[in-house]
Amino acid sequence: MNKLNFINGFKSFLYDTDNFISIYDNYLHVFNYEKIDVLKNEYIEIKIKDKKVYIYGNNLKIKKLTKNEILILGVINKLEFYYE
Numbered sequence: 001m002n003k004l005n006f007i008n009g010f011k012s013f014l015y016d017t018d019n020f021i022s023i024y025d026n027y028l029h030v031f032n033y034e035k036i037d038v039l040k041n042e043y044i045e046i047k048i049k050d051k052k053v054y055i056y057g058n059n060l061k062i063k064k065l066t067k068n069e070i071l072i073l074g075v076i077n078k079l080e081f082y083y084e
Contacts, residue, residue: 019048021079027063028055028072028079036070044072054080 020031030046030053037052038045039062044055060074 021053023076023079026073026075028076030070030072032068033070046070050084052082052084054078054082056080 018032020029022029030048032048033053034047034049036044036046041060042056042058044060046053046055055072055076056078058075058077060072060076062070063073064071
């Protein structure tokens, strides 16, 4: 049983399961966002818990949107994180 607790602790140390951002092909997936502050064709600003995510690119569009997940399509040039 101790081995299982160690593995779960190690997993939570390696990556944050409260919020998650992944990039693949021309998609950006954000899990557990709080709100979208700015939505433009070349710039999107998203609030996530204790930080803001600035997404810069071309032809940025929201492909899918749920209560806590967002999928953005477009050419992503740069991501910036601002910790509040």
